[in-house]
Amino acid sequence: MPQIITEANLRSLIDSLVKESKLVVGPKEAGSMVLYQPLSNGADLKLGALPRRSSKELFFPICEDILTFGKEDGVTKVKDVDRASFPDAVLIGALPCDAGSPSILDAVFSWDYNDDFYLERRKKSTIVGIACTSCDDACFCTAVGYAPDSPAGSDLFLTPLKDGSYACNAVTEKGEKLVSAHGSLFKEGAAADAAPLAAPDTAKLDLAKIKEWLNTHFEDPLWQSIADVCLGCGACAFICPACHCFDINDEGTPDHGTRRKHWDACGFGKFTNHASGHNPRDIQNKRYRNRIMHKFKYYDDKFGKTLCTGCGRCIRACPVGIDIGDILNKINVQAG
């Protein structure tokens, strides 16, 4: 028998978690948009809209301090950030295209160097994903191997039912624990019919074929034709659930300051600018090529995964209408 939770109980679950001093993050109205933000109670949860930015920021914040430094009696002292104080967190209401991203990013953040900031947050969080019931013409999760009902990456996965409640599928031990610790909010029973799922209007892409094409088309007129108009801003990368580049800056004065890690983007002209002044990606279409190569070839070469969940955010945000779904289709066709 599946576990069921009513919408009211889902909101009560948030209230309980907040009372337990957990950091509860979920979609919340923020002015003209919805963002994944800390919820102060169950009523804050806003379901049914794709948040403007992905939920990666729970693990990989826009900006975080990694150490502070200051002069004491003429000696510079360095103080680490106390990672043990990061709170236990529950990400609730993450759509499949967001819930799926941390399990892609784990590979790079624990590769040649363990990013303790990311990994500590990751260890301490539970992801409650939710099946997606509405999409637009930028969505293409089904084309890249995800789906509106894909539980990949979720610890507990909720499926909206026609009667307004949710069927709960505990995917991992973390998910089971969350359910058993709040057993009174869940009940076992026969599930009503599932609410209709979102149905993105895109054909499935052959990612292996696309990768093969990328293997042999580092130089190709396609890059110029699709990306000369690219502006070189970071809008697409910043709101993407899978982009994960960051910069590190010391800010403050030599006597007192903070080392900060914050989002960066391979689209920026300065991203590969060498100290010598040489820039191997000297024109925008080479930077955009890197975006595609990294997502659909390099990351796959290294970690066997694709850096895209098909959320469509970059398509909606691009100021010049560059459409990664369209580009992948083009490559798919060229790859024969």
Add this chain to the structure above:
Amino acid sequence: MNAKAQKAKGCGIEPAYYDAVTQAIRSEAVKVLKEGAVSAVIGYLPGRRKSAAVPAVVTTEEEAGRLIFSPACVNNLSLYLTKAKKGILPGGKIGIVAKGCDLRALAGLMGESQIKRDDLFIIGINCAGVQGAVAAGNGQLTEASIAKKCRECTAHTPEGVDFVAGTLPHLDGLTPLEAEELARIEAMPQAERWAYWKEQFSRCIRCMACRQVCPFCYCEQCLCDKNRPQAVESSPRPAGNTAWHIVRAMHLAGRCAGCAECERSCPMDIPLNLLNRRMAQELKELYDYEASMAPQEKGPLNQYKEDDDQSFIK
């Protein structure tokens, strides 16, 4: 007129108007390419999504025959003529499709000696308006989807261009939402206004879309990218965000063409054009300067006159 009555009336621009502009652009672009009068035309091609159009540099008659004008043609294409985008255009004379607000940017760039009029073939549009954000939709212009700048446009009819595309349809007067918002903020006590902007800037993620889309942000080295030493904190935090927005507003004062591309491009919906307009108001009051479709050799902040107002120096 109240907002309700406005709504009922709609902004009533027929799709046929955009079709006619599209046809005019196509035939002129094909013609100038065929004659060899230009080596390329910067215009708009349809996007995969109904509500999107993409800027494009077309060099063949075949491509020119696919150019469009629709409510999705939001971009200010003059950006592609600046040195920030160098290397993407072929040599020779360039054709460019320009709305009225884009023409002010072209004029500004001429005034700053960034481009030369003789190097351009300008296809000006009798422009009825474009959409505010490229949201999912059917691509039609409605009272709800029209850009705020277009509600208060004073540049519908192009001036000083080589070819005019389309005929302006009848345009209903629309409530000047942005002017109203500006007045509302202006009326706030200073502390409240500061709190308003602090809240807005706190959402900035420093993606720099506002800078990259701006035709006047063509500096090869932006002050805000400097890191040896750092001039403005580049991390998205209150200090650096506020500094960045002050730098942006100040460096564009007297240069901004009012195309509002920065605000449109901002993924965090920060109302940047309010700052642009406030600066423009200041320039008008202090120096009687306004961005226009006619190139002005020296902007007010690039020259000094003995009788300049100096009351702001305290």
